[in-house]
Amino acid sequence: MRKRVVRVAVVAVLVALVLLATPLAVGIQQSFFADERAELERAALAAAVRVGPKFAVGDRVELPVPERDARLGVYDRSGRLRDGTGPRTADPVSRRAAAGVVARGHSGRELVVAVPVSSSERIIGVVRASARTQGVWRRVVLAWLGLVGTALVALATGVLVARRQARTLTAPLESLSITAQAVAGGDMTARAEGSAIAEIDQVARTQNTMVEHLTRLLEHERRFSANASHQLRTSLAGLQLGLEAAAGEPGADLRAAVEEGLAQSRHLQRTVDEVLRLARAAPGAYVPTTSRPASEVIEGVERRWHGTFAAQGRRLALGIEPGSEAMRIPDRIAEQILDVLLDNARRHGRGAVEVTVREVSGAVAVDVTDEGSLALDPRTVFERGATTSRSGSGIGLTLAREMAEAAGGRLTLARTAPTTFTLLLSAAEPPPSLG
Structure with a gap:
């Protein structure tokens, strides 16, 4: 019975961990990718500030150095890369930004954020910021490993608690079983010990009352047989x-x-x-x-x-x-x-x-x-x-x-x-x- 109690407790802990860890893992992934997009958008906006009105007539742009492994590039209205790094021609995300909105998306194995650059209420170019998804996935996997480690610690703690509780629950029942076997073997002096668990303690008292009644009954039968x-x-x-x-x-x-x-x-x-x-x-x-x-x-x-x-x-x-x-x-x-x-x-x-x-x-x-x-x-x-x-x-x-x-x-x-x-x-x- 002790193994069964431990097994039930471990299964319950596993189910709870799965139900908790699955949405948490998904949330970690989405959060990391959202943070990366936000970082790319901030880098693109910082670069867009440096694009002046003369960009439309061929002036060059000094782009800031992006953090981590991000890449920055500036495209003109025709979709040609003018400064920075990136595809020679604008990708679909950059072309959507040319319409005057901040565009986000994927291009191959990269996360891409494109910010339009305007001058005199006219779009003169697009700043494109990108980063490889491999780096993001690396951070996601590390976070997942930390989550798995935490789950394993929780599982080990649950197993230890389950074993302790199993001993607490089964020890009085095992004692009751031993006492019942002793009574069945003819030892009418055997009595069950009390328990800290109210229900099991009630069973022990009931068993002791039953044994005392049987003892009196058997003694009465023995005395009658001897007397007769x-x-x-x-x-x-x-x-x-x-x-x-x-x-x-x-x-x-x-x-x-x-x-x-x-x-x-x-x-x-x-x-x-x-x-x-x-x-x-x-x-x-x-x-x-x-x-x-x-x-x-x-x-x-x-x-x-x-x-x-x-x-x-x-x-x-x-x-x-x-x-x-x-x-x-x-x-x-x-x-x-x-x-x-x-x-x-x-x-x-x-x-x-x-x-x-x-x-x-x-x-x-x-x-x-x-x-x-x-x-x-x-x-x-x-x-x-x-x-x-x-x-x-x-x-x-x-x-x-x-x-x-x-x-x-x-x-x-x-x-x-x-x-x-x-x-x-x-x-x-x-x-x-x-x-």
């Missing part, structure tokens, strides 16, 4: 463990195993629906759709996870304090969060796990405690990737806190030894009765 895969993997793990236990136990009640598998698949469907709703909801716009008594929600969670902990030789205990069993909580979001906390206790905790439900100032608090101790910095435990290990992805606790906050609740680390997480949810209003 984490929750689905947790539910599928429970379903797989239950089916494997039923398949590996001789004389197992297959009907009960199938019913448990159906319950797990229904929970898996609810997990998919809830993760999608959470991902599609705008910040602060998530509204739980269903609620159940806290006791029912906790008992359902205990049923799903009891076999998983039993397979590891660990105990899962459930405790519901009086007054909290009938309080309603958003069931689907609570199930998702408790699944994350119990999966975290299974992977990273030790010993028995206890889930306790209690009432706190009109809200419901659910404590999940195991017999292990937290090895991480409590300030970073909810950061995405903080607990990444061979057995986890490091996003579970982060996702659980996001879901709690989306439902208007709060998830905190209550104690580090034994490890205790507390989920606090506002009690939901009971559904209206149909009667």
Whole structure:
């Protein structure tokens, strides 16, 4: 593009120089020839003053010495050269002057000016002044060369200015192109720099806004994919463990195993629906759709996870304090969060796990405690990737806190030894009765 800008500027300068220099060159030529004719006319008039009345009867004339290479001659009425230099007989220009007017013209390769000489109101002769056109053309060509030199200097200056302006115009665009290529290559941190050119600066700001929007969109998609895969993997793990236990136990009640598998698949469907709703909801716009008594929600969670902990030789205990069993909580979001906390206790905790439900100032608090101790910095435990290990992805606790906050609740680390997480949810209003 830089070459194109320079080319356009150079063409524009050339066109301007041609349009300006052509009439100027013609004007120089005409001016030089007009000056030469004027000079010849002045020389002829100066010579005519020296022609006296006795010229008609044969008196000689002393002609002045002309400037440069001009020639002067005096002709009588018959057209014969009497004094000076020139053709022996009068040329057409001199014959026109014999009629009483100043005549100008060409004779061969000469410029000719003829002035009539009169005495007693009678034409007695003609003074002819001439100069070769070669000398005039020499001066014209020299002037043209000077004009060409000036034009070349102007063209060189135009090229330098065009190159500088091209760099000024194209450098921000090249920077924009490099930034766009970096973004296309996956570098979402690349940002276009500002420019002194308002239009290009506006394009840079627009591109940066677009990249920021794409970055947020991609981050949202990545978080959704990670969240969905984490929750689905947790539910599928429970379903797989239950089916494997039923398949590996001789004389197992297959009907009960199938019913448990159906319950797990229904929970898996609810997990998919809830993760999608959470991902599609705008910040602060998530509204739980269903609620159940806290006791029912906790008992359902205990049923799903009891076999998983039993397979590891660990105990899962459930405790519901009086007054909290009938309080309603958003069931689907609570199930998702408790699944994350119990999966975290299974992977990273030790010993028995206890889930306790209690009432706190009109809200419901659910404590999940195991017999292990937290090895991480409590300030970073909810950061995405903080607990990444061979057995986890490091996003579970982060996702659980996001879901709690989306439902208007709060998830905190209550104690580090034994490890205790507390989920606090506002009690939901009971559904209206149909009667």
